[in-house]
Amino acid sequence: MKIDEFIARQRKFFEAMDTGEDWDASSWRVDSWLDTRGIKSRSLPFTMLGKKDPLPQVFSDFTKAVLLSIYQLKRPKFAALFAYLIGIRRLFNELSTAGSIYPADLRGEHFLSAIEALKRDEYKNLYDAANCLALIGSVIDKHELTLFPIDFICQIQAPTPRLRHDPMMEREALSSKLPSREAMIAYAQCTNNPINEREEILLRTIDLHIAMGARINESMLVPVDCWIEKKLLDNQGLPIIDSVTKLALTECGIKYFPEKGFEPSIHWLADSDVPLARRAIKRLTVLTKRARSVACWQHENPGRLWDVDPQVLVSRSFINIYVETAAPYDVNRILDRLHVRIAREQTGNPEYLAGDVESAFLAERDSQVAFQKNGKVILRLHECLCIGFIGLFRLKGQTNSVNWLLPTLVKFADITGALGNTSAESIFDRRQLTEADGTRISLRTHQSRHWRNTLYKLGGMTEIQQALAMGRKDIKQNVYYQHVALDTELAFHSAFVEFQSYHEKVQYLQSGIVNGKIQGALAETYHHLNKQDPVLASDFLDTHAGGVHVTLWGICTNDFSREPCQKHLQCFDNCGHLHRTDDAREADNLRKLLELNMEVLTKMQSECVGEAGADKWIAEQERKIEGIRKAITLSDKIVGIPIKVFPEAAGITKSISTRRGSSV
Template sequence: MSKVFALLPRLKADAERNLADYILHARERSTVFGRDLDFDQCVWDVTDDYSRRGHRNSKHGSVTISFRQRLQDGRRPFCDQLGEFARAYMRVEVANKSSSTYAHAIAAFRALDTVMVERCVSSLAELDATLFDRASEMIRSNSSRRENPAAGYMLGQIARFLDKKAFVYAPLHNWRYPRASRITNGRIGPEFERRRAKNMPPKECLDGLAQAFNLASDDRDVLITSIAAIMCSAPERINEVMVLPVNCEIEQTDSDGRTYLGLRWSGSKGAADHIKWILPGMAEVVRKALDRIRKITEPARAMARWYEEHPRKLFLPPELAHLRNQSVLTLDEVSKILNLSPGKRAARGWINRNRVPLASVVPEIPLAGHSHVQAVRFEDIEAHVVATVPQGFPIYDERRRMRYSEALLVIAEGLFGNRNETEGSHCMFETVKYHHIGCSLGQNKRSGSTTVFQRVGIDPDGKLAMRSHQFRHWLNTLAQSESLSQLDIAKWSGRTTLQHNSAYDHVSSEDIVARIRTAVGDHGKAIGPLAEIPKNLPVTRSQFAAMIVPTAHVTPYGFCIHDFTTTPCERFRQCLDCQDHVCLKGLADKTSRVAQALEDARESLSKAFRAVADGVFGADDWVAIHKATVKRLDELLNILTDTDVSDGAVVQLNSIKAYSLSDGALSDALSIRETGAEL
């Protein structure tokens, strides 16, 4: 019987050979993440690499790269050839990029792995454009916002890399991630309410934090509530709070004679270091919070200063300094140094876990029935504890060259653990970590952690929970609702671009309607017909405002206050020609659209002029129409960009004579009556 040989296309064979050479190079020749890296493992621990680069994440726990599916997908490792390529790509192409790029690349590889399993594709060389299209759909389906442009961008980079290196035999033709239609982030409906509830802190939690700030007595609760107070004063990121220096305040007297408090802030995500000025109403709260934090953390900074000066000697507080002269320590003395629970059991457990050798000594005062007692040599305890100083010591923040002894949030090791009386270790320090704050606020409530609300006794049922990033959303929304300029919001939040403001804007349509209503009849807040109120009204001002502004919905240029329960749109969505349309000064994206509309109108006017010159019939009418449009938009843009007009001002232009549905209906009715026809 003749044998059957499967014919392999030469292009595919070449692609697989190229791919194998690339993986071999990454496995055996690349030294990124260390020469001793176990290349074939599904999870890489890259904490040491992060530490060498001075990355802050290395100070708050281990950092790993996982080449497998997510937890909800069973933690299944990537299929063989994709897994090898993913590890090679991460080691050679992505290693020197930002940490966020790691996560985006893994998200792209997860989508590719799902597609390869779904379509039964065994070889990476068989990937084509249709499979990458399917992977892009996977990325969207796995994103809570129905779009993940960062992971999609990485997917496109991977596709172009495979094509450029000839790792696939079917050309991908410079494949790029097909962006979905832009999410408008509307202000009404269940989707808006869901997004608002997710990102905004519950009012009950904010009230609870205020109570907890005054009720807290344990060090960890005082620390958490004080950190929360600082985060309520300015829209910062949690990683920026972690690197505040101990002397972070700056006070400045302004021209009005008032003294203002500011904090020296470390910028992130491309923003430079800057000073954040605290609102006067929060200044005393922030001063009190900083004093509380320093009181708790100063002993830990004292430990850090000791280890800077005595890198090989164990730190001991004054009340335990006499133990330094002893060659051996009893278990009770070990418990005091480490501040473990009373008794020998905790000390013996610590010694066994850390493999510190035990010694048997004869006590100076014989104990009944015991000729020898268990003890530990002081030098063994000293060597072990000194070796546990944080990675990178004495430098805490590489970018700012800030030492642990200069950091605000340095604490005794184990303060948030189960040590005796929650005071932490007496001989070693650590820093406040993300999960310390997250668990205390209820971010990981499902895991059974106890919140600060529960510990101070205001939430016995454990119903209160929030996330640290919600402070930033809340303060940004407050700034938006008070009509702070987009530039000021971006600077206050430490952003490099104004476009990111919109993701933190959760002002509802009801809030906007209320803002417009307050401007009715107020020349300081409104420009145009809304600023005028007829005399001798038979209703109150608020009732009149409710009738004039029954509702408001978003338009590309502002907000429409037309009552659609009475008539449909009368201007065929020509918003900028309608008196029922209002604009709010200070909304950068809407102002830019008005400017674009003016540019388009000017282009249309120039075309109309050319048509008149060419003798086109009816072109004169278009010239008149476009002239009026250009004039109207120019006036509107001048108001929206006038520095003398305060941000938040409601701008309503006067009505113009233009065809509307009501005018058409009235004209038709008159025409029918003139002819005598029945209506």
């Protein structure tokens, strides 16, 4: 049968991958052949959904073969491949309910019944689950694995956008998407006054997370040598000197591994973020030195945890040096749980075989690999900055035991617990800090990312600048992090968003830069030039304020940073963003452009007669010529303020009030 040939072929592929896993096992560890982050071991369980019982062998082989076929087709990461596995296990539930365990008996109705079961359970990610089943069905049909074609098509509608830019909806979302002012002030008090070194490791990790504006898993997985600092050079290769401090200007960045793509990147820091990030990295380097040293020794001595002869007897008090507990007898309880037997009874201080203790704790140790890609180790545990020991960060309300033999990464649970997302004592509870209404402060790690992106938006950064600063590949995701309802609470910045004309916008920016209310590289350059040549500084401000760009035929007010402009170098073709100024060069360029287009039109009319579609090309050329002439006629009407050439034309970029997800 084709299904047997398909399974045999995929089995050969799996064995050729040399993963070290057994085909017949009830689960596969994937750390060696899928891109993974962190020290948590990941596996694919071939068990019945919701149970620990393995799938029947015939269906298990089918599941593994289909899963490998999907892997070859899409090269998904672990989370996506695991979702496809869940889809196949759902199909087994429906098939077994119908009285069969043979994959060849699968039908389209089994796929439909799986969808109906999810609907009854009010499954939130129904659209994603249906798409997984659709791909599984297409793989089955492609290889003709069933007696009859599945022919399953996902008919579930895609969910509506998560967040539209409706002011009322934004206002309702603020409490969950952004931290409160009181919470940020409270965190500042905590981070500047750590109670002890254990808490400080968590605080400095959070500092790093806030300074980078990264995803929390990216912040916790930076290498110890992440800090990058270099001098800014001029065109001659000489350092640029600050006119005030007389010191060479530098730019600072942090090397990290983005979740999207896993490729090593550098997050360049804004000047205001440098002190926070520098302090975090400097202190973490010192605070985590012991954990990295232990992890490095264990890496250099595989299969070992400590430098103690496995054959010697060690007392409970000796073990207590490495396994810190509230009371010495708690060590006995831990060793009993790990089935470590007493080798020799001693009154009040029993002795154990060192090798037995080491083997027991070795089974509890996390992976020594922090990050790998395509089976290649990129970052080992001892090379990470945010590292500690198991139990080191347990706060009040949790069992207090630290194993100094088991280094581990700072975990997400440690951070969320410190920020008040669990019932355990948080950094705010320790200091009796609350929200304005007296309720408990509870921050989520992703709130700082929303908070930073909102500040970027309010500060006037372009969409591309925001995406780059946030380590984002898809620029369309910016909109979900820009909580513009905050504009109403920040009157000075909201005025920038509400300008009705380019002239108002430029006047606002110019006055804000001159009087020091607007900060940034543009403002710094202006003030630097102003000390040397006020006229040159004024010219610079006139040219660059507003972020608009100059074309050969006038000023364009489109936000060209969003996506490639649909009317690039075709502004005269009824573009709603083209503005004429009184610059004589514009009029000269337009006249030359008119002559060139007239020649093209004449040639088209004489040489394209009778050709299919020639009338449409000629009509389009005539429309462009009409637009050029209209732009030329405005030359005598401009008195300082730019004039919109095509006031009736729609703009390429949609306004905030009408934009949904994309600007074009």
